[in-house]
Amino acid sequence: MAHARNDSEAGPIVLRDVTVRYGRRTALEGVSGEFPPGSLTAVVGANGAGKSTLLAAIAGRLRLVGGSVQLPAGSRLGFLPQRAAIDPDYPLTVAELVTLGGWRRFGAFRSPQASVRTEAMEAAATVGLGGSLKRRIVTLSAGELQRALFARLMLEEPAVILLDEPFAAVDAQTTTVLLDQLARWHRDGRTVIAVLHDLALVRAWFPTTLVLARRCVSWGPTESALPALAS
Amino acid sequence: MMHALLIAPFETLGFMRTALVACAALALANGAIGTLLVLRRMTLDGDVLGHAVMPGAAIGFLYGGPSAGWLSLGGLASGLAVAALAGLAAGRRARDDAGLVAFYLVALSLGVVLITWRGSNADAMRVLFGTVLAIDHRALIQIAAISSVIVLAVAALYRPFAVGAIDPTFLRAMRPLLPYQAMFVVLVVLALVASFQAFGTLLALGPMLLPAAAACRWRLGVAASIALAVLFGLAASLAGLLISYHANLPSGPAIVLTAGSLFVVSHALQGAMQFVWGRA
Numbered sequence: 001m002a003h004a005r006n007d008s009e010a011g012p013i014v015l016r017d018v019t020v021r022y023g024r025r026t027a028l029e030g031v032s033g034e035f036p037p038g039s040l041t042a043v044v045g046a047n048g049a050g051k052s053t054l055l056a057a058i059a060g061r062l063r064l065v066g067g068s069v070q071l072p073a074g075s076r077l078g079f080l081p082q083r084a085a086i087d088p089d090y091p092l093t094v095a096e097l098v099t100l101g102g103w104r105r106f107g108a109f110r111s112p113q114a115s116v117r118t119e120a121m122e123a124a125a126t127v128g129l130g131g132s133l134k135r136r137i138v139t140l141s142a143g144e145l146q147r148a149l150f151a152r153l154m155l156e157e158p159a160v161i162l163l164d165e166p167f168a169a170v171d172a173q174t175t176t177v178l179l180d181q182l183a184r185w186h187r188d189g190r191t192v193i194a195v196l197h198d199l200a201l202v203r204a205w206f207p208t209t210l211v212l213a214r215r216c217v218s219w220g221p222t223e224s225a226l227p228a229l230a231s
Numbered sequence: 232m233m234h235a236l237l238i239a240p241f242e243t244l245g246f247m248r249t250a251l252v253a254c255a256a257l258a259l260a261n262g263a264i265g266t267l268l269v270l271r272r273m274t275l276d277g278d279v280l281g282h283a284v285m286p287g288a289a290i291g292f293l294y295g296g297p298s299a300g301w302l303s304l305g306g307l308a309s310g311l312a313v314a315a316l317a318g319l320a321a322g323r324r325a326r327d328d329a330g331l332v333a334f335y336l337v338a339l340s341l342g343v344v345l346i347t348w349r350g351s352n353a354d355a356m357r358v359l360f361g362t363v364l365a366i367d368h369r370a371l372i373q374i375a376a377i378s379s380v381i382v383l384a385v386a387a388l389y390r391p392f393a394v395g396a397i398d399p400t401f402l403r404a405m406r407p408l409l410p411y412q413a414m415f416v417v418l419v420v421l422a423l424v425a426s427f428q429a430f431g432t433l434l435a436l437g438p439m440l441l442p443a444a445a446a447c448r449w450r451l452g453v454a455a456s457i458a459l460a461v462l463f464g465l466a467a468s469l470a471g472l473l474i475s476y477h478a479n480l481p482s483g484p485a486i487v488l489t490a491g492s493l494f495v496v497s498h499a500l501q502g503a504m505q506f507v508w509g510r511a
Contacts, residue, residue: 059404079404090270090397091452100394103405108391152401 012036013058013160013191017067020053027053029215030067037072037159038189040182042202042222045212051195052082054212055162058193071160076104078158080149082165082195088138094148095133098124101155116155123151128177143174150181161185163194167201179205199226240476250363250429250472250482253374257426257438258464260378263385264422265443265464266457267415271396274440275331280416281423281436282335283313285342288358288427293349297357299370303424306432310420313338342432361431363472363482370428377425381418388414393453430483437487442467445494448501463493 013035020028028050035041043051056062058069059079071077101123102116112120124130127147137145146166153161163182167175182205185192196202202209202222209225211217218225241247268277287309288302295301317331346355366374385392391411394402402411426435442463446456471486478485 077404079400081400085400086398087272087396090393091450091456092393092397097397100401103394108388108407108409108411 011072013072013193014070015058015067016070018054018057018064018069019066020050020057020062021065026214028057028212031212031216032067033210033216033219035191035193037191038186039208040186040192040206041194041208041210042206043193043195043210043212044197044199044202044226045217049212050214051212052164054210055079055081055164055193055195058160059162075159076157077160077162078153078156079162080153080164080166082168086137086145086149088140088145090137092137093133094124094129094135094137094140095120097137097148098129098151098155101152104156119155120151123154124148126154127151127181128174141171143170146170147174147177150178154181158190160191161193163192165195165197167196167198175201202226236477237473240473246364246366247472247476249366249368249371251468253366253371253429254363254438254468254472254486255465256371256375256378257429258442258461258468260381260422260425261439262442262446262461262464263382263457264419265439266446266453266460267385267392267396268419268440269443269447270393270453270456271415273419274436274444275328276416277419277423277436277440279317279331279335280310280314280420281427282338282432284310284420284423284427284435285358285432286338286345287312288432289342289345292346292354292358297350297354299367299373299428302358303373303428306424306427307420309338310423311417314416314420339432357431359431359433360481361427361429361434361483363429363486366429374425374428377421381422381425384414384418389453430487434483434487438464438467438490441487441490441494445490445497448494448497450501463490467493 015031015033018028018031019026031050031054043054045051053062057064058071059077060069060071061079095117099112099116099120102112102119105116106112121130121133124133127150129144129147129151132140132144137148140148146169150166166178166182170178179201182192182194194206196206203226206222208220209222210219211225241251268274284306287305287307289305290309291301291303291305294305313334317334342358343355346358388411391402391407391409392415395411395415399412422439423435426439430438443456443460445463446459449456449459451459467490468486471489472482474480474489475482475485
């Protein structure tokens with residue numbers, strides 16, 4: 001279902017001296033480095049280390065005080081914020097939520113194409129929600145909602161995927177399903193950056209790790225980058 | 232007997248017919264806007280905008296006297312200005328509630344002061360509580376026109392409105408061509424201006440919110456909720472007008488009270504059903 005994304009257009013995401021402040025508080029200070037195309041990176045660090053801020057900065061959601069974020073030209077960004085600000089009470093079904101991932105193909109007015117609907121069903125099946133398409137999102141558990149949001153992200157076909165604590169408040173079985181999807185995205189050649197706090201999980205699944213403490217503590221292959229946090 | 236109770240008031244009195252048609256037109260627009268307002272958790276914003284219409288309407292009154300056109304134009308202008316100033320259109324979830332409430336108290340008082348400065352207490356009452364039974368044909372046409380625009384706009388823009396309600400971050404990430412959040416707020420102000428003619432600035436939100444809140448209690452899909460809200464709005468208008476006629480009560484509050492009782496009944500019935508069948 002997923003198409004490989006090793007297009008020639010794909011370049012790295014380049015951070016140059018990225019600095020962000022909230023009022024007087026410095027959230028990020030002079031972070032520089034590169035996420036090569038197709039890389040799978042975990043961003044770790046203590047609370048308040050600027051992990052979510054870094055993702056928001058890459059997604060272009062906040063204004064930098066200094067530095068720059070350079071994205072490969074024309075690359076599509078998929079962003080799943082922490083505890084996505086979804087209103088679960090809205091009378092919406094799983095199928096409708098997942099189908100929204102194809103928004104760029106049908107927009108605000110047209111009805112979703114048959115191909116998008118099929119893709120949505122397949123994506124829902126991939127994350128184990130194949131039998132829940134007609135359920136209202138209000139009836140979903142935190143894990144099931146996260147599965148649905150992953151399925152929606154699959155339909156967005158992003159070249160760059162930003163995930164903020166995707167496995168927080170999610171059961172173990174769901175984590176396994178979502179990690180499989182993460183691995184599939186990685187195999188497709190998409191660039192994946194995920195904020196995580198479970199270091200065992202980072203060691204097992206993520207080749208590259210960025211350790212943050214407002215500034216960049218270490219950034220590189222996980223086995224050499226992670227000890228910087230443990231010590 | 233039934234005829235005298237239900238039909239005769241509308242048969243014999245032209246202003247009762249006009250009032251009924253105006254309320255029916257409002258019920259159509261209010262059902263759509265009100266349901267989205269409830270689902271988007273924007274009812275407090277609606278309240279603030281309802282009061283924001285007041286100073287503008289007062290200035291319109293000072294300028295053009297008690298004509299529907301000037302009142303609406305002024306109300307529309309100040310409603311939109313406040314929506315822009317308060318950043319309601321930006322779709323932020325975290326708001327300065329105290330600031331909004333402070334603002335609407337000031338707006339209300341300012342409106343009353345402005346109107347009593349040149350007009351009478353009756354004029355102030357009219358702007359505060361509306362005059363359902365004194366709607367003339369020009370006002371009726373204006374209400375019908377605004378309601379039509381609202382119903383068509385909601386029909387056309389339903390999807391972005393819904394997505395903006397469920398997941399505003401996602402909608403922004405899709406980089407939509409039009410500022411849908413702002414467009415929705417404009418429609419809310421328009422609906423309030425239309426409703427203001429009949430129900431005044433204090434009650435304008437009532438016929439918009441109460442039938443919609445009652446309909447949303449039933450946890451149906453969005454389209455069904457809107458349809459039910461319209462139905463509730465029509466029923467409340469008809470019953471409210473009849474009650475006000477037979478019991479000699481003010482008609483605007485009678486309609487709002489009827490809508491309010493529909494909300495209470497819906498809430499109670501839904502609670503009872505949940506208790507009996509144990510389903511959400």
